[in-house]
Amino acid sequence: MSLNANDRAIAGFTMTGHALVHWFETSIPIFLVVWLAEFDVSVGLFGLIVALGYAPFGIGALPGGVLADRYGTKRLIVFCLAGMAGSFLVLALASSIYAIALGLILWGIAASVYHPAGLSLISTGVEERGTVFAYHGIAGNIGIALGPFVAATLLIFYQWEYVAVALSVPGIFAALYGLSADFDPVAGADEIDDETDEQPASLSDLLSSSRALFASAFAVVFVIVSFEGLFYRGVLTYLPEILQDIDALANFDPGLGLEGINPGDYIYVGLLVIGMAGQYVGGKATDRVTPARGIIGIFVVLATLAALFVPVSKRGVAPLVVLCGVIGFFLFAIQPFYQEAVAVYTPPEGRGLSYGYTYLGEFGFGSASIAIGGFLLGSFDIVVFFGTLSAVALIGAGLATVLLIQYRGSPSR
Structure with a gap:
């Protein structure tokens, strides 16, 4: 139409x-x-x-x-x-x-x-x-x-x-x-x-609605989204800097006759472009796969990809490009699943407030990984940075498992 x-x-x-x-x-x-x-x-x-x-x-x-x-x-x-x-x-x-x-x-x-x-x-x-x-x-x-x-x-x-x-x-x-x-x-x-529903008319109404929301399965969903935000923001903030320091890319000549080209920047852009496909496929998959199961599977994949980053980066430009593309796909494929989880595990009358808290977890609390990532990259080897990201993803998978086991009902339907 x-x-x-x-x-x-x-x-x-x-x-x-x-x-x-x-x-x-x-x-x-x-x-x-x-x-x-x-x-x-x-x-x-x-x-x-x-x-x-x-x-x-x-x-x-x-x-x-x-x-x-x-x-x-x-x-x-x-x-x-x-x-x-x-x-x-x-x-x-x-x-x-x-x-x-x-x-x-x-x-x-x-x-x-x-x-x-x-x-x-x-x-x-x-x-x-x-x-x-x-x-x-x-x-x-x-x-x-x-x-x-x-x-x-x-x-x-x-x-x-x-x-x-x-x-x-x-x-x-x-x-x-x-x-x-x-x-x-x-x-x-x-x-x-x-x-x-009507928006909370006062601070007391907002607090009351928030308490009711976090007394439900949404509390687990919120923490899952926060951990997804930690992984998402950590990867997207530091990947351009990390790629610049990889030997295979530092010595790579794209043959375009232009000085100052940083191949890592364009790999980063390619990751984001592939992320569009991931978001589309993830959105379609929510019709067939329950949110908790989808989140578990993608978090496990992201944990594996983070753990593989350093060894793959030492094998040359082509494997690194492929790995970054796969990371981009799954980094965005998980987003429709947690958005669907908010809809499934919250009642309609709390939907607007729940999405407000979702963005707080994704972009607000998730930004903590920028400070943490900067500390890790400045104080330790890059392996520690990606190991931490892998652990974050595994914790997210564990939380999604709790969601799957303990909250099988759907209050919104």
Whole structure:
């Protein structure tokens, strides 16, 4: 079924916002490689700084939902776009690690409000919600891949400060576009009034609803998502830096006649592109495989891949490229399963709050792995870093096993 004019307007607005959130998010690890060479600080300290930027991205999800209800989703998304662009302009002017930290924190605060606002806008303003949610997800994946690709390519020719400015430009234009975007943000509300609960009216209501939610199977799901976030953020933050130091890639000549090309950056981009396929296949598989079983299987695969990274990296470029591609596939294939787990193991009246906590676990608590990873890479051999990631994945598999055994019921159905 084709989208009506209002659905198309909201789809275009939210797809732009979703793509740009991840455009900025996944370009930061590319800059990390440059910053480590530019500033005389340890990888551990920079890991802590980057973690300070990523943490508000998840922590702000809950207050972001409250602000969206109070001030309107469109207004909040425009603020998000302008704030992200402005934060990258702050980064471009940075002359110390403290200014870098400020720019990253500002980015995290601005970016944090997008997901609750964007998803809320689609849920209340769109009639063909399933179709728009699908387009919205595709746009996010495009941003995930394009951000680091554009950043890595521009860094071949320009200084990182100019690249930061260039990356901010789409955000500025998107914010201006958002100011003039015309749509009805509640056009689809009549269709979902019976399906959607009222938002907590006060802090006491929020605490009461939260206590009820965490007294259910969602408590286990939340911890599973947090461990997935630890693995996800640890891999995506440090892989560009790790790949740069691998001997096989350091001595690899792509034969393009361009100086300054870092093959590791493009392997990283390839991982993210393959992740799109993983997310699609994972989404389709949720129709056939229960969430807990899918999470167990993929966590075990990710644990194995992390353990294999160091020995495979010593066998040459081709095996390393294949391994990174497989990591990218399963790193994103697990996401539809935990999203489905939230739907299966929470009642409909707690669904909105449960997804808010899900983003808190994925992007907020998950960002702790940036600080931990920086410490491990700065103090120990790379084997310890990947061994820790493997252990994180195995713990996630164990928690999913608890979910499978103890919570067979489905309160949402």
